[in-house]
Amino acid sequence: MRIDPTKCVACGNCTYVCPMGAIYIDPVIERATVNRDECVECYACFNGLSQEHLNPTMVRTVRKLFKMMRLRFDPEPDVCPTAAFAPEELVWPRVVRRAFSDPRVPHESTGVEGRGTEEVKTNDVSGRVKVGEVGFTIELGRPGVGVWFRQIQEMATQLALIGVTFEKRNPITSLMSDVATGTIREDIMNEKVLSAIIEIKVPIERTEEIIRLVQTVEKRLDTVVALGVATRCDPDGEERIVAPILAGLGYKLERAKTNTGLGRATNPSNTVTISEVVAK
Ligand code: SF4
């Protein structure tokens, strides 16, 4: 994202809507400026503020006059008074920032909008997590923090070292140059996104091993990591195998979601609902 300095009147409204704190008023030029390293191209500033088309010179003059009288002339907080945002035509590799940070932009690899695939929400139909398996979503980054692809790679390569399989229909997997080692393509290493989700699944017996590894790697990463654990319920709608493992690791469990088959099962074996436990 760029801000046109000839239009900006430095009202500061946009500084409050940027989830990365990437917009600041440059005291030298007295205009709002975007920190290009921190901007994840989420477009929250451009889409979140109404664009008015006041004359910048007129607004600056009025603001100066008011200031001389020790008064303030500020636009409504939800507008950019002079439509100063100038979105760029994003090209590779910077365009990946937008794909992972603006939930309305579909990932070309999956056609699914947002940061990941549908995770396990449609498991009744897709049957990705089967009886005896655990699915993990390892989400790196958050608004206000973000995550670099080099940090995502650090987590992915460590997971690959212990022989996990990455979900094929996941956008991060599609950006790996070597899925066997979890290596992500070199040309996006210096790109930053709001957040991204690695998806894997393993046999239930490996639940503790995966969680302990994620905990170890997470300590080395200067970002936020949230771990989602998903498994199938038994015919009573309960889950008595993975839950004790998580409780033994010190997690206080709450039933976050129970997805009860709102889709039509295309695979007869997929008739058991799935319970998703979120341990953060
Ligand atoms: S809202 Fe518009 S005019 Fe105000 S500081 Fe931001 S870019 Fe400049």
Ligand code: SF4
């Ligand atoms: S596109 Fe998003 S991250 Fe970039 S300046 Fe605008 S709000 Fe901030």
